[in-house]
Amino acid sequence: MSIEIRDVARRFGSTAALEGVSLTVARGEFVALLGPSGSGKTTLLRILAGLEGTDSGTVRVDGEDMTGVPARERRIGVVFQQYALFRHMTVFENVAFGLRVRKRRPPEAEIARRVRELLALVQIPELERRYPDQVSGGQRQRVALARALAIEPRLLLLDEPFGALDALVRKDVRRWVRGLHDRLGISTILVTHDQEEAMEMADRVAVMERGRIVQCDTAEVLLRDPATPFVAGFLGEASRLDCQVRGGVAHFDPLPLPPLRVALPDGEAQAFLRPEDIAVLAGTGQGILRAVRNVTDDRARVIVDLEGILLDGTAASGRAPQRNVPCRVALRGGIVFASNGQRARGEPLARIMAG
Amino acid sequence: MSAPVRPAHADAPWASALLAGAALLVAIVMLALPLAAVFAEALRRGLPVAIDAIMEEDALAAIRLTLIIAAITVPMNLMGGVAAAWAVAKCEFPGKRLLVTLIELPFSVSPVIAGLIFVLIFGAKGWLGPWLQAHDIQVIFAVPGLVLATVFVTFPFVARTVIPLMQEQGRDEEEAAATLGASGPQTFWRVTLPNVKWALLSGVLLCNARAMGEFGAVSVVSGHIRGETNTMPLHVEILYNEYQFAGAFAVAALLALLGLVTLAAKTLLEHAAGRGAGGAA
Numbered sequence: 001m002s003i004e005i006r007d008v009a010r011r012f013g014s015t016a017a018l019e020g021v022s023l024t025v026a027r028g029e030f031v032a033l034l035g036p037s038g039s040g041k042t043t044l045l046r047i048l049a050g051l052e053g054t055d056s057g058t059v060r061v062d063g064e065d066m067t068g069v070p071a072r073e074r075r076i077g078v079v080f081q082q083y084a085l086f087r088h089m090t091v092f093e094n095v096a097f098g099l100r101v102r103k104r105r106p107p108e109a110e111i112a113r114r115v116r117e118l119l120a121l122v123q124i125p126e127l128e129r130r131y132p133d134q135v136s137g138g139q140r141q142r143v144a145l146a147r148a149l150a151i152e153p154r155l156l157l158l159d160e161p162f163g164a165l166d167a168l169v170r171k172d173v174r175r176w177v178r179g180l181h182d183r184l185g186i187s188t189i190l191v192t193h194d195q196e197e198a199m200e201m202a203d204r205v206a207v208m209e210r211g212r213i214v215q216c217d218t219a220e221v222l223l224r225d226p227a228t229p230f231v232a233g234f235l236g237e238a239s240r241l242d243c244q245v246r247g248g249v250a251h252f253d254p255l256p257l258p259p260l261r262v263a264l265p266d267g268e269a270q271a272f273l274r275p276e277d278i279a280v281l282a283g284t285g286q287g288i289l290r291a292v293r294n295v296t297d298d299r300a301r302v303i304v305d306l307e308g309i310l311l312d313g314t315a316a317s318g319r320a321p322q323r324n325v326p327c328r329v330a331l332r333g334g335i336v337f338a339s340n341g342q343r344a345r346g347e348p349l350a351r352i353m354a355g
Numbered sequence: 356m357s358a359p360v361r362p363a364h365a366d367a368p369w370a371s372a373l374l375a376g377a378a379l380l381v382a383i384v385m386l387a388l389p390l391a392a393v394f395a396e397a398l399r400r401g402l403p404v405a406i407d408a409i410m411e412e413d414a415l416a417a418i419r420l421t422l423i424i425a426a427i428t429v430p431m432n433l434m435g436g437v438a439a440a441w442a443v444a445k446c447e448f449p450g451k452r453l454l455v456t457l458i459e460l461p462f463s464v465s466p467v468i469a470g471l472i473f474v475l476i477f478g479a480k481g482w483l484g485p486w487l488q489a490h491d492i493q494v495i496f497a498v499p500g501l502v503l504a505t506v507f508v509t510f511p512f513v514a515r516t517v518i519p520l521m522q523e524q525g526r527d528e529e530e531a532a533a534t535l536g537a538s539g540p541q542t543f544w545r546v547t548l549p550n551v552k553w554a555l556l557s558g559v560l561l562c563n564a565r566a567m568g569e570f571g572a573v574s575v576v577s578g579h580i581r582g583e584t585n586t587m588p589l590h591v592e593i594l595y596n597e598y599q600f601a602g603a604f605a606v607a608a609l610l611a612l613l614g615l616v617t618l619a620a621k622t623l624l625e626h627a628a629g630r631g632a633g634g635a636a
Contacts, residue, residue: 051530071533078534084527088549098535101545151535 002027003048003155003187008057010043017043019211020057025155028185030178031216032198035208036234041191044208045157048189050074061154077153077186081160083144085132091143092128095119098151118146121180138169145177149184156181156188162197174201195235207231229337232272239273239311243336250336250346255306256286258331260346264338271346273334278313280304285328289315292323304329390611397608400601408605416582417590417606423498424573424586425566428505432562435506436513437555441547443514444521445529458514461507469507470575473500496578501586504572509562516558520551553628557621564617568610 003025010018018040025031033041046052048059050071059066066074086094095115099106106114119125122142127135132143141161148156161177162170178201181188192198198205199219206216207230215227219235226232233240241257243250245267250260252271260271280289280302290310293301300315306329313329334346366374397405408414439458443451461469475481477494487494494500528550532542548555570588577584579593587610594603 049530049534051533071530072536072538074534075536076534078531080527080531082527084531086528086531086546086550097532097537097545101532101535101537101541147531147535 002062003189004058004060004063005044005048006058006060008044008047008059009055010040010047010052011055016211018047018054021208021211021213022057023206023213023216025187025189028187030181030188030190030201030203032190032192032202032205033208033213034192034195034198034205034234036193038210039208040211041193041208042159045078045159045189045191048155049076049078049157075151075153076155076157077148077151078157079141079144079148079159079161081163083132083140083164085140085143085147087132089131090128091119091124091130091132091135094132094143095146095150097147114150115146118150121149122146137164137166138173141165141173145180149186153186156186158188158190160192161190162192162194170197177201199235205235207234209234225343226272226335227343228341229270229272232335232337237275237312238335239278241271241273241309243269243271245269245336245338249349255309257306257329259349260331260334260336261349262336262344262346264336264342264344265340267339269336269338271334271336273311273331275301275312275314277332277334278304278311279330279332280313280315281328281330283328285326287327287329289323289325289327390615393604393611394608396600397604399604404601405605405608408599408602409609411602413582413585414590414602414606417585417587418609420498420501420583420585421567421587421610424501424505425563427502428509428566429559429563431502431506432510432513432566433555433559435510436517436558436562437548439514440517440521440551441543443518444524445526445547455518458511458518461509462511466504466508466569466571466573467575470504470572473503473507473572473576477503495576496580496584498584500576501573501584504576505566505569508569508572509565512562512565513555513558516554516561517551520554521547524550553624556624560617560621560624564614567613 003023005021005023008018008021009016021040021044023031033044035041043052047054048066050066050069050073054067061074061076086097089097092115095118096111099111099114105111115128116125119128122145124135124139124142124146127139127143132140135143141164144161158177162173165173174197190198190201195205199222202219204216204218205222206213207222208214209228209230215222215231217225222231223236226235229240232238241252241255243252243260245251245262245264247266248261248263250262250264250269250271252259262269280287286306288305289302290305291303293303293312295301298316302313302315304311304313304327311329331346331348333348335343336346337343409418439454442448443455443458474495476483477487477500478484479488479495481495483494492499494503528546529542532546537545568588569586570592573586574589574592577586577589579585579589581593585593587606591603591607591610594600594606
């Protein structure tokens with residue numbers, strides 16, 4: 001089902017939780033709301049679920065205006081952060097709940113069939129008689145998912161669903177949930193503060209900052225063309241450096257870094273340099289290699305110390321400079337934001353010598 | 356060879372023994388002994404005498420009245436307590452702190468004063484007195500007054516046992532129920548109430564014990580009409596003041612027994628709840 005959020009605003013007292021948020025989710029799409037805590041992503045999710053009201057703006061599900069529709073009539077499934085399983089009910093009863101409270105309650109045999117089907121879908125058929133506190137965190141999450149799916153939701157909302165799982169399980173579970181989404185085709189919105197999780201799972205990532213969606217794009221576009229300095233700093237790894245633009249060239253002085261050619265007006269600016277942009281080369285220079293983070297066939301990720309500032313860079317594998325020995329630092333490019341918000345890609349003035 | 360090492364946070368053996376011994380001594384002298392004395396005194400002239408004293412007409416009337424009052428008070432405070440706990444734990448509204456303070460009021464106000472307040476409102480010379488008399492409604496010196504006074508004194512028990520648990524559980528499960536299509540009443544009966552059932556029962560039993568044993572407030576509004584407005588605690592006092600010790604202690608022993616049964620039921624419940632904690636609790 002398609003979801004259309006238009007200009008939704010919400011204040012709590014004097015603080016604005018959401019300031020005019022718009023977002024469209026296509027049928028069967030998987031969208032992540034990514035942002036630091038306090039950016040409004042959970043508020044937006046609660047508004048979608050009908051657990052929170054809006055001050056202005058509309059939410060439409062399949063064209064139907066949801067304003068004033070209570071949570072219980074929305075058929076929007078939610079997997080809560082701490083799962084919120086009914087602690088006094090068995091796993092079976094938890095999943096059956098949504099069927100039992102229906103106005104036209106299905107016969108008992110039908111309920112049992114549906115519940116078993118869902119437990120099989122989330123691969124925990126053997127747990128139906130257990131209580132929530134008798135199963136592991138990962139299993140609890142599967143129960144919560146099965147319970148949310150039992151109402152045949154038009155939209156599935158996942159609120160930081162992997163936060164309570166340990167790191168080892170998390171990766172598997174992410175892929176499994178995404179696989180389940182692809183199989184069932186239910187439009188899904190994931191709320192998370194983990195950029196890796198968002199980029200791995202979602203078709204598109206909506207980056208939120210202080211109650212606004214600052215950019216909503218595929219992970220690739222977000223990394224390549226971040227719309228604001230916030231997005232550039234929040235997604236992917238980047239070193240943030242101040243620079244001055246003079247005559248179409250960004251200078252990093254007093255740091256001994258080569259300048260970048262940028263199509264920006266003169267003035268103060270901010271550069272975001274990905275590790276790939278920072279080339280660490282053997283030879284005489286003012287950098288000092290401090291650590292090697294990991295090595296692949298052709299590249300080594302290194303940390304280089306440039307006059308007391310640590311930068312994440314790359315060096316050619318096997319030809320990386322010695323540790324704690326002076327080396328040369330060159331730039332392959334970078335993203336530069338002028339103080340007026342204008343953005344440009346920086347290009348090196350001279351080609352870097354391979355080596 | 357090394358001596359067993361005591362963890363740094365543990366008390367010296369003699370210290371914990373001393374503390375435990377002191378606590379036990381206080382419990383025996385202040386709690387168990389008086390209770391035992393009541394039973395010993397009641398049975399001093401044999402069980403038949405005690406039973407006769409209880410089967411006496413006024414005593415039976417007092418027992419009946421006490422049970423009636425408890426039977427009206429406890430359900431009222433059950434409903435009122437759950438409603439108050441729900442409001443405090445699950446809702447946000449202005450004046451919430453005031454409500455919490457009000458719930459505790461009966462604990463901090465002397466029961467005698469509570470009784471006096473009711474006399475002031477419903478008594479013959481009270482605010483509503485003339486109106487009540489004109490409509491031939493008797494509140495003070497009658498069962499309604501006794502019930503009102505008892506309701507007031509025992510109101511906090513249910514609310515106070517349920518509020519902390521409801522607060523700890525938060526609103527998450529109710530919200531989950533709403534997204535799954537449950538209506539308000541469905542959520543209450545299927546989610547909220549089952550989650551607090553053990554605390555609720557425990558609060559009800561405490562409320563019941565106190566309702567049967569209440570003396571001060573009831574004494575003020577009762578009027579001490581034998582066979583009509585005397586509850587068990589009042590009856591015990593009257594018999595005692597009239598030097599009918601056998602009767603006084605027999606009724607007192609029965610009252611104490613009712614309290615003990617309630618306490619035993621509560622302990623059993625908590626045990627059952629504790630055992631079920633891995634599952635149903």
